[in-house]
Amino acid sequence: MALVVQKYGGTSVGTVEKIRNVARRVAKTFDDGNDVVVIVSAMAGETNRLVALADEMCEFPSEREYDVLVSTGEQVTIALLSMCLQSMGYNAKSYLGSQIPVMTDSAHSRARIKSIDDKKVREDLKNGTIIIVAGFQGIDDDGNVTTLGRGGSDTSAVAVAAALKADVCEIYTDVDGVYTTDPRMVPEARKIEKISYEEMLEMASLGAKVLQIRSVEFAKKYNVVVHVRSTFNDKPGTLVMKEDQEMETVLVSGIAYNKDEAKISIFGVPDQPGIAAQIFSPLSEANITVDMIIQNVSQDGKTDMTFTVLKTDCKKALKIVEDVMGKIGASGVKSNENISKISIIGVGMRSHSGIAQTMFETLAKEGINIEMISTSEIKVSCIIDAKYTELAVRVLHEAFGLDKAAVEDEG
Amino acid sequence: MALVVQKYGGTSVGTVEKIRNVARRVAKTFDDGNDVVVIVSAMAGETNRLVALADEMCEFPSEREYDVLVSTGEQVTIALLSMCLQSMGYNAKSYLGSQIPVMTDSAHSRARIKSIDDKKVREDLKNGTIIIVAGFQGIDDDGNVTTLGRGGSDTSAVAVAAALKADVCEIYTDVDGVYTTDPRMVPEARKIEKISYEEMLEMASLGAKVLQIRSVEFAKKYNVVVHVRSTFNDKPGTLVMKEDQEMETVLVSGIAYNKDEAKISIFGVPDQPGIAAQIFSPLSEANITVDMIIQNVSQDGKTDMTFTVLKTDCKKALKIVEDVMGKIGASGVKSNENISKISIIGVGMRSHSGIAQTMFETLAKEGINIEMISTSEIKVSCIIDAKYTELAVRVLHEAFGLDKAAVEDEG
Numbered sequence: 001m002a003l004v005v006q007k008y009g010g011t012s013v014g015t016v017e018k019i020r021n022v023a024r025r026v027a028k029t030f031d032d033g034n035d036v037v038v039i040v041s042a043m044a045g046e047t048n049r050l051v052a053l054a055d056e057m058c059e060f061p062s063e064r065e066y067d068v069l070v071s072t073g074e075q076v077t078i079a080l081l082s083m084c085l086q087s088m089g090y091n092a093k094s095y096l097g098s099q100i101p102v103m104t105d106s107a108h109s110r111a112r113i114k115s116i117d118d119k120k121v122r123e124d125l126k127n128g129t130i131i132i133v134a135g136f137q138g139i140d141d142d143g144n145v146t147t148l149g150r151g152g153s154d155t156s157a158v159a160v161a162a163a164l165k166a167d168v169c170e171i172y173t174d175v176d177g178v179y180t181t182d183p184r185m186v187p188e189a190r191k192i193e194k195i196s197y198e199e200m201l202e203m204a205s206l207g208a209k210v211l212q213i214r215s216v217e218f219a220k221k222y223n224v225v226v227h228v229r230s231t232f233n234d235k236p237g238t239l240v241m242k243e244d245q246e247m248e249t250v251l252v253s254g255i256a257y258n259k260d261e262a263k264i265s266i267f268g269v270p271d272q273p274g275i276a277a278q279i280f281s282p283l284s285e286a287n288i289t290v291d292m293i294i295q296n297v298s299q300d301g302k303t304d305m306t307f308t309v310l311k312t313d314c315k316k317a318l319k320i321v322e323d324v325m326g327k328i329g330a331s332g333v334k335s336n337e338n339i340s341k342i343s344i345i346g347v348g349m350r351s352h353s354g355i356a357q358t359m360f361e362t363l364a365k366e367g368i369n370i371e372m373i374s375t376s377e378i379k380v381s382c383i384i385d386a387k388y389t390e391l392a393v394r395v396l397h398e399a400f401g402l403d404k405a406a407v408e409d410e411g
Numbered sequence: 412m413a414l415v416v417q418k419y420g421g422t423s424v425g426t427v428e429k430i431r432n433v434a435r436r437v438a439k440t441f442d443d444g445n446d447v448v449v450i451v452s453a454m455a456g457e458t459n460r461l462v463a464l465a466d467e468m469c470e471f472p473s474e475r476e477y478d479v480l481v482s483t484g485e486q487v488t489i490a491l492l493s494m495c496l497q498s499m500g501y502n503a504k505s506y507l508g509s510q511i512p513v514m515t516d517s518a519h520s521r522a523r524i525k526s527i528d529d530k531k532v533r534e535d536l537k538n539g540t541i542i543i544v545a546g547f548q549g550i551d552d553d554g555n556v557t558t559l560g561r562g563g564s565d566t567s568a569v570a571v572a573a574a575l576k577a578d579v580c581e582i583y584t585d586v587d588g589v590y591t592t593d594p595r596m597v598p599e600a601r602k603i604e605k606i607s608y609e610e611m612l613e614m615a616s617l618g619a620k621v622l623q624i625r626s627v628e629f630a631k632k633y634n635v636v637v638h639v640r641s642t643f644n645d646k647p648g649t650l651v652m653k654e655d656q657e658m659e660t661v662l663v664s665g666i667a668y669n670k671d672e673a674k675i676s677i678f679g680v681p682d683q684p685g686i687a688a689q690i691f692s693p694l695s696e697a698n699i700t701v702d703m704i705i706q707n708v709s710q711d712g713k714t715d716m717t718f719t720v721l722k723t724d725c726k727k728a729l730k731i732v733e734d735v736m737g738k739i740g741a742s743g744v745k746s747n748e749n750i751s752k753i754s755i756i757g758v759g760m761r762s763h764s765g766i767a768q769t770m771f772e773t774l775a776k777e778g779i780n781i782e783m784i785s786t787s788e789i790k791v792s793c794i795i796d797a798k799y800t801e802l803a804v805r806v807l808h809e810a811f812g813l814d815k816a817a818v819e820d821e822g
Contacts, residue, residue, distance in 0.1 A: 016467045050487070056427045057491050058498035065497070068505050069490035072483035076461070079480035080468050086476070087469035094479050098509065099554055143510055 002167040003125070004029055007039040007135065007157030011174045012231035013077050014044035022231065023084040025172075030090065030130055037121065037131040037164060039157040040081060042073025047150075063108035067137075067147045071097070074134035074153070082132045091129040095121070097137035097145070102156065104138035104146045111138060111146035113155065113218075116163035133160060154215035162222035169219070169226050171211060176230035177237035178203065178210050180402040181255040186394050188403040192253060193236075196243035199253050202345045202379045216240065243347050251355055252346040252400040255393050259340050259386060261291060262314040263371070264321060265306040268331030271298035278328055279305065282320050288313045292341075292374045292383065302331075306372060308383065311337050339371065340389040343381040344396060356380045362399040368392055413578040414536070415440055418450040418546065418568035422585045423642035424488050425455035433642065434495040436583075437541060441501065446536045448575065450546040450568040451492055453484025458561075474519035478548075478558045482508070485545035485564070493543045502540040506532070508548035508556070513567065515549035515557045522549060522557035524566065524629075527574035544571060565626035573633035580630070580637050582622060587641035588648035589614065589621050591813040592666040597805050599814040603664060604647075607654035610664050613756045613790045627651065654758050662766055663757040663811040666804050670751050670797060672702060673725040674782070675732060676717040679742030682709035689739055690716065693731050699724045703752075703785045703794065713742075717783060719794065722748050750782065751800040754792040755807060767791045773810040779803055 006026065013019050022040075030036045042050075050070045054061040061069075078094035085092035100121065104111035121131050135153025138146050148155050154171060161169035176191060178200065183189040195203070197220035204213045210228055219226045219240060229237025247253070269275055276295075283290055293307040309317045318335050325333055342363075349355050359380055363370060368391065372383035384392055397403060417437065424430050433451075441447045453461075461481045465472040472480075489505035496503035511532065515522035532542050546564025549557050559566050565582060572580035587602065589611065594600040606614070608631035615624045621639055630637050630651060640648025658664070680686055687706075694701055704718040720728045729746050736744055753774075760766050767784075770791055774781060779802065783794035795803055808814060 016464065019468070053427065053487070053491060054494060057430070057494050060498070061494040062497045065490040065493045065505055068493075068507070069487055072486045075483045075486075076464070076480055079476040080464060082476045082479075083465060083468050083472040086473045087471070094476055096479070096556070145507070 001033045001035065003035045003037070003164055005037045005039065005157055005161040005164065005166040005169045006172060007153060007170065008041065008172045008231060009153065009174070010041040010044040010047070012172050013040055013081070016080065018231075019043075019077070019080050020084055022172075023081060023088060025231070026081075026085065026130060027088055027090055035125045037125070037133060037160060037166070038081065039133045039135040039153055039160060040074060040077040041135050041153040042070075043077055046073040046076065064144060067108045067145050071134070071137040071145050071147055074136050078132045078134045085130055085132075091127065092132060093124055093129050094132045094134070096134050097156075098139040098143070100133065102138035102159070104140055104148070106140040106142070106144065106146065108144075109147055110149040111140070112214075113138060113148070113159045116159055118163045121160075121164065148214075151212035151215075154212040155218055158215045158218045158222075158224050158226060161224045162218065166224070169224050171215075171226055171228045172231040173210065173228065174231065175210060176233060176235055177228050178240070178254070180253070181393055181397050182257070185257075185390050186397050188397065190402060192238050194239045194241060194244070194247060195253055196247050196347050197240060198243065198378055199247075199345050199347055200240045202343065202376075203254055203256055211240070248348050248351060250346060251348040251352050252344045252402065253348075254345050255396050255400070255402065256343045256345060257340055257389055257393050258343075259389060260311055261308040261339065261341055261383075262311045262335055262337040263306060263308050263339050263383060264314070264317055264333065264335045265304060266321060266325065266330050266333050267304050268302045268329075269305050270329055271301055271303045275328060276305075279321065279324055280307075282324060283309070283317055286316060286320055288317050288320075292372050292381070294372050294374075308339070308341070308372070338386045339383050340386040340392075341381050341383055342389070342392045342396065343379050344400065345379045347378050349378050349380075358399060359396060362395050363392060366391055366395055412444050412446065414446045414448070414575055416448045416450065416568055416572040416575065416577040416580045417583060418564055418581065419452065419583045419642060420564065420585070421452040421455040421458070423583050424451055424453075424492070427491065429642075430454075430488070430491050431495055433583075434492060434499060436642070437492075437496065438499055438501055441541055448532065448536070448542040448544060448571060448577070449492065450544045450564055450571060451485060451488040452546050452564040453481075454488055457484040457487065475555055478519045478556050482545070482548040482556050482558055485547050489543045489545045496541055496543075502538065503543060504535055504540050505543045505545070507545050508567075509550040509554070511544065513549035513570070515551055515559070517551040517553070517555065517557065519555075520558055521560040522551070523625075524549060524559070524570045527570055529574045532571075532575065559625075562623035562626075565623040566629055569626045569629045569633075569635050569637060572635045573629065577635070580635050582626075582637055582639045583642040584621065584639065585642065586621060587644060587646055588639050589651070589665070591664070592804055592808050593668070596668075596801050597808050599808065601813060601815050603649050605650045605652060605655070605658060606664055607658050607758050608651060609654065609789055610658075610756050610758055611651045613754065613787075614665055614667055622651070659759050659762060661757055662759040662763050663755045663813065664759075665756050666807050666811070666813065667754045667756060668751055668800055668804050669754075670800060671722055672719040672750065672752055672794075673722045673746060673748040674717060674719050674750050674794060675725070675728055675744065675746045676715060677732060677736065677741050677744050678715050679713045679740075680716050681740055682712050682714040686739055687716075690732065690735055691718075693735060694720075694728055697727060697731055699728050699731075703783050703792070705783050705785075719750070719752070719783070749797045750794050751797040751803075752792050752794055753800070753803045753807065754790050755811065756790045758789050760789050760791075769810060770807060773806050774803055777802055777806055
């Protein structure tokens, strides 16, 4: 007998009929002899409906009240799922974040979980009760309702699994696992059987939106095995877990792409100490996250600097940089929203050389110019012209042997 | 400076625009120098939407989970109203039933308030904060969400007013007070300026659905002055308060009617001890509420018995009575759903005689036959043929001088 934590996202519980489907899946897991704790999101569309109400009410809704509002979405789902299981003859009981309680800090709409009390849930499990927990929500020390931010139900699930020392945390979603790349772009993309936390973090932050980043950080911290799988079939999905030797033999686990960034270049920047701070401090103060930064070698005491920000921040960033330009005596600023970031990810890179080289050569062979490069221990990212995104992903996917055919050949 | 508790019902907060209107009214009360605590219902239609979800999910939803589900309605409203007040520059803070806390018993979907902690609210009021409380909801000793039943927000408001020893509890609704009778039926109906708790209880239970009965019981118990008034204008409404001498000078305060009952007659009942218990115990066990009961004088050791039940219970009651009939040796049973109950209500009856007489004569003059009569200290009710309902209400309204014209004459 195992303790299984299952999380169902908004599309999995989007209608009463879909909630019935989830209930059958939960019941089967229970009938198989497991203790079951279920975390659910709001029914698809519900959170958007609530956010629209807030937007209609006023321009800048208070974050405290915003959390009171949007947390009702999950509350509706836990009640309906519990009712359904009860009508099927099972003991089921719903829990709000405040009832467990899931204690968080007070950062409304992006709260972090501090602790989860497992006492009441354990007691109920002992009595053969299936536990249904509202994802995405908690309370702070003063009893205020908090929410964890969009996608926070994944984090709720992993945190509950960690608190209960569950054997596995199954994240049910509308895809059946983590793929070597976006299957809509590359039909040959394969489902990954096992992926390390580190790789998953890179995949997630680079645009493979299967799991919320913070849930992976949480899983890594508490060593929770996360099983990403489909609500709509019984096939095994992808295990996100601690790195093992088998993973290291794979050079590249996946190819990610991200079209959400824009590039800003500053020309003729005086190459002197403190100049970078003068440029990036005001951006940081304006809450603009800078991703990649590149500084050219200096010529005649002048250099060029290029960095990327989210497209949505580009105009704001440009304005700030233009203000700074005069002060530091730079000669010009240019932005380009027409870029794409392509990344290869794999823990195997740590012990294998020449992987970046293969990436550069593969792109060069297709005539794709690399505009920026950044690397970490387990990934290499290149900024290219956006129009080559699909081509780049496809050729890299093939070059690193990730295609279905390639694997079958190896087998 | 006074402490004012205001309650706004579902139609008053039915849209974002209407919530804005409520916010303006709340703000004005605050600007006038009052401390303000606001209790709100779910937006009109929202509770029905949630109930429909539960009905779609299963036939007999668990009451615990039902409460978790429907209590989200009020939660949405408190968040939106607080946001709106904040955007207008006021300090406002929402409270869930569980956050105050409003402690109730564990009778889900019809819970009774046991106590309300005023500590946090008082603290916030001291800091100039407007308090927005979710009506209809509370928690029990185990932290389960409970609800007070339909219309429970009235009771929440009166209970909060009692706990805070508020100067007045204003119940805002879509009518502008309590009328001498249904104005849709009698255009001459007048708004009542002041009415005693006892009269209001009779009015409410007889079909004048302005205030939930339990809220009036609560107000009576804790001597809370309730001001029933309109959300959509500034006219004073009706004060529901302790009986005073002025009220006693009025013979009849109002005329109520109720078409929700049906009449069941049993013929040839052996007139012997214990027979009533044999008839009414099984009805009570089946949760059927019997309202009026009449037993004719006995002839040849046999009697007839007639009683009224809710129309919705009539078929079930008839089946039970038919079962009993054989056992007690009665000769026949008949039901009639085509009846109406007309009542005259007034604390003045206590000290004035001849009021029932006037009622009987007035109905007789119009050829309206009285089928059953029941009386209490402050009311007389008659069952008549349903088709005479409107006529009976009109002539009684006139006979007891309740018409607008009559009052103007007196003035």
